[in-house]
Amino acid sequence: MYAVRLWSVRHARGLHAFYGGFEALLVQLNGLFRALGYERIERPTAAVEKVVKGLLFDCRMCGQCVLSSTGMSCPMNCPKTLRNGPCGGVRADGNCEVKPDMRCVWLEAYHGSERIPGGVESMSKLQLAVDQRLQGHSSWLRVTREKSNARASP
Amino acid sequence: MKFEDEPVPGYPLPILPGHTSPGRFERVLRAGGFAVTTELAPPDSADPEDVYKRARVFDGYVDAINATDGSGANCHMSSLAVCALLTRVGYAPIMQISCRDRNRIAIQGDILGGAAMGVCNMLCLTGDGVQAGDHPQAKPVFDLDCVSLLDIARTQRDERHFQSGRKISFAPRVFLGAAENPSAAPHVWRPQRLAKKVAAGAQFIQTQYCYDLALLRGFMDQVEALGLFGKVYILAGVGPLRSAKAAEWMRNNVPGMHIPDAIIARLSGARDQALEGRTICIELIQAMREIRGVSGVHIMAYRQEESVAEIVERSGILQGRSPWYPERDAPQYSHRTAAS
Numbered sequence: 001m002y003a004v005r006l007w008s009v010r011h012a013r014g015l016h017a018f019y020g021g022f023e024a025l026l027v028q029l030n031g032l033f034r035a036l037g038y039e040r041i042e043r044p045t046a047a048v049e050k051v052v053k054g055l056l057f058d059c060r061m062c063g064q065c066v067l068s069s070t071g072m073s074c075p076m077n078c079p080k081t082l083r084n085g086p087c088g089g090v091r092a093d094g095n096c097e098v099k100p101d102m103r104c105v106w107l108e109a110y111h112g113s114e115r116i117p118g119g120v121e122s123m124s125k126l127q128l129a130v131d132q133r134l135q136g137h138s139s140w141l142r143v144t145r146e147k148s149n150a151r152a153s154p
Numbered sequence: 155m156k157f158e159d160e161p162v163p164g165y166p167l168p169i170l171p172g173h174t175s176p177g178r179f180e181r182v183l184r185a186g187g188f189a190v191t192t193e194l195a196p197p198d199s200a201d202p203e204d205v206y207k208r209a210r211v212f213d214g215y216v217d218a219i220n221a222t223d224g225s226g227a228n229c230h231m232s233s234l235a236v237c238a239l240l241t242r243v244g245y246a247p248i249m250q251i252s253c254r255d256r257n258r259i260a261i262q263g264d265i266l267g268g269a270a271m272g273v274c275n276m277l278c279l280t281g282d283g284v285q286a287g288d289h290p291q292a293k294p295v296f297d298l299d300c301v302s303l304l305d306i307a308r309t310q311r312d313e314r315h316f317q318s319g320r321k322i323s324f325a326p327r328v329f330l331g332a333a334e335n336p337s338a339a340p341h342v343w344r345p346q347r348l349a350k351k352v353a354a355g356a357q358f359i360q361t362q363y364c365y366d367l368a369l370l371r372g373f374m375d376q377v378e379a380l381g382l383f384g385k386v387y388i389l390a391g392v393g394p395l396r397s398a399k400a401a402e403w404m405r406n407n408v409p410g411m412h413i414p415d416a417i418i419a420r421l422s423g424a425r426d427q428a429l430e431g432r433t434i435c436i437e438l439i440q441a442m443r444e445i446r447g448v449s450g451v452h453i454m455a456y457r458q459e460e461s462v463a464e465i466v467e468r469s470g471i472l473q474g475r476s477p478w479y480p481e482r483d484a485p486q487y488s489h490r491t492a493a494s
Contacts, residue, residue, distance in 0.1 A: 059320045079294070080254075080280055083303035084354075085347040087280050088335030088362050089409030097409040098283035104449055126347055129258060129302035129317065 001055065001103070004078070008056045012072040012112035012119070015056070020069070023147070026140060030148035038141060048136040050148030063142065069122040070105075071112020078105045083127040174311065174357070175329040177274025178246045178478060179218040182450075183387045185357065188443060188471055189450030191248065191360065191389060192462050193220040194240075196230035203232070205239045211459050213479035215466040218275060220360070220452070223250040227287025234264050241272035243480050248331065248360075249273045251307075252281030257297035258306065262316055265307055269326030277331040277360065278303040282409060301354045302331055308355030330355050335362040336373035337412035345376035348386070358387040360452040365413045367441055374447045387449040390442045394461050395431040398422035432461055436469040443471060 007013060028035075033041060046061070053059030053074075057067060060076035066083060067074060075083045079098035086106030089097030096102045113119030134142070167176040173184060182189045192212055197204035200220060209219060217319045219240065223233035237247040249268050251261060265276065284292045298306065306317050307330055314325045332351040336344055348359060364370045370390060377383070395401040395413070398421035405413045417434060424430035424481060435453075442448050451471065455462050 071479070079283055080296045080299065082280060082296075082299045084299055084350055085343070086338070086340070087410075088333060088338050089282065090338045090340075091409070092339075092412070094339055098285050106340070107340055110343055120346075123343070124350055126301065126305065126350060128305060129298050132297070 001058070004055060005058045005074070006103070006108070008072050009071060009112040011109045013115040013117075015072050015117075016068060016116045023140075023143060024056070026144040027147050027151070028130065030144060033141070033144065036120060038145060042138060042141060045141050046136065049138050049140055059097075061136050062130055063137040063139055064130055065139035065143070066127055068116075068124050069113075069127070070109040071116060071119055071123070073105050073108035073112050075109065077102075081130075082106065085123065169327060171331075172266075173468055175274040175327050177218075177329055179194045179248065179275050180329040180357075182217045182477075187217075187450075187475070188473075189217045189387070189389060190215065190466055190471060190477070191218045191220060191450065191452045192216045192459070193452070193454045193456070194236065194247075195225075195401055195456060195459070196222060196233070196236045198230055200231070202239050205236055206243070208459065209240060209245055212372055212462055214476050214482065215449075215463045215472070216453075217477045218246045218248050219239075220248045220250055220277065223252040223279070223281070224255060224287070225250075225282070227254065227282045227284045227289065227292075229287070229289060233238070234268055237273045238271040239269055244476075244478070245480070246275065247273060248275040248277050250277045250279055252279045252302055253296050253298045253300065253301065254281030254284065254290075254294055256493060257295055258317055261298065261303065262306065265310055265326050265328070266322070269328055273328070275329045275331065275358075275469050276307060277333065278307060278356070279333055286409065301350055304332060304351060304354035304438040305328060321345055329357055331358040331360060333362065334359050335410045336364060336370050337362060337366055338410045341369065341372070342376075345380055345382075346374060348377060349380050349382060352386045356386055358389065358449075360389045361391040362410050363391045363412075363454065364442070365417050365438070367438065367445075369412070371445055378447055383447050388447055389452045390445075390448050390451040391454060392435050392442070393454040393456070394428070394435040394458055394465060395421060396458060397427040397431070428458075432465055432468075435465055439465070439469045439471060451475060 050061050057074040058077050059074055062076050080087060086104055090104045094103055094107050096104050113123050169176050173180050194208050212219060221233045221236035233250050237249045240247040278300050284290055284294045310322060311325050311328055314322045334348050398418050400411050401418050401421055404411050421427050421430055439451050442451055453462050453465060
């Protein structure tokens with residue numbers, strides 16, 4: 001929902017901090033997830049993720065979440081799905097070139113990033129081309145698995 | 155500036171040390187010249203002569219010609235085809251690649267194909283949304299964005315493989331560019347975005363129209379502060395405004411267009427508004443040349459292409475230099491033959 005999405009950006013700091021804790025918890029639960037089987041819990045987890053992040057961020061389930069680098073403004077809501085910053089078509093009033101009634105998601109991202117420690121800096125991280133196969137998959141589980149693996153083999 | 159070994163169409167020039175392409179455009183910039191580029195509006199036609207006619211009006215006044223890729227999301231002859239026609243007779247085109255209409259499979263193929271046909275310069279763009287053009291019912295692709303496109307093009311050239319990792323036996327030897335809009339929000343972050351493009355592979359930048367020199371100066375100061383001078387050549391975008399009414403329309407309807415009120419007031423006060431528009435353009439060009447870090451200008455004169463020659467001539471930016479065009483050296487060749 002658009003209004004909730006804007007609320008989330010205004011509360012980027014809190015959400016960012018909450019997610020930090022949530023992700024640490026998930027990484028702690030890696031053993032349990034492994035025992036259950038990541039493949040088996042993929043679908044129910046993705047369903048929950050879709051509802052929660054759909055409500056908060058209008059999440060499109062790209063499966064490669066970058067909200068931490070975009071001030072909690074989901075870049076997949078950009079009609080051009082830009083993941084590296086705003087296009088040159090931002091209107092003088094700060095709205096989107098394609099959807100004149102919507103704020104540019106990257107202007108939102110900039111304001112959200114200012115609320116996160118090190119946020120504006122993190123917008124400079126190069127986001128490579130998305131893997132379209134991950135569409136619809138859980139980003140939480142992917143990150144959990146990657147971080148756990150990284151910890152196991154430093 | 156003239157290069158001794160330029161060019162017999164179809165014959166590749168040697169790549170100079172430190173260059174990534176055999177093209178003249180890269181040579182002009184790296185030699186410290188103030189480069190002039192312009193834009194060719196591709197025809198709604200399958201007649202090659204329509205392309206050559208449009209290119210000829212720039213003869214002797216520009217270092218490279220941008221071939222737009224469905225600009226404004228309107229359908230025209232493809233950028234790749236326009237470039238292939240232009241390289242046949244020796245012109246130096248800048249092939250615009252937009253992410254709107256093709257996915258990474260098509261685009262990577264076009265990069266190889268363009269390079270194989272002698273295209274030395276490629277400009278990686280996101281592209282206007284389909285709603286802006288004549289086919290709003292079309293599916294927008296945007297599989298890549300301009301930054302990930304730059305990264306993929308650079309990988310093809312420098313690491314000689316596709317995004318998939320599959321090897322490329324002969325890499326595309328291209329000079330890579332991108333666009334930036336110093337006049338659009340968030341102004342403070344635009345230089346950072348430019349830095350991102352440079353990190354991804356951009357070697358030159360052509361900006362959107364800059365009618366507000368204060369914004370451009372502020373932008374360039376930030377670009378310098380980020381240590382980007384010397385890593386990227388920046389060509390400032392300009393263009394003649396036909397009338398106050400046209401300027402007003404562009405400001406309201408062209409995405410990312412910023413024209414200060416003072417310019418519109420100056421146009422509406424002039425007796426000959428089109429002439430005043432060209433004069434403003436020339437003054438902007440002369441002011442841009444004085445801004446540190448600006449390596450050239452990109453003149454966009456949509457539907458006024460014939461005015462580019464006058465603008466370049468009157469502004470004096472070429473300083474007596476005559477960029478190559480197909481017939482430029484013809485008399486000299488015959489003279490040489492007679493002497494030998």
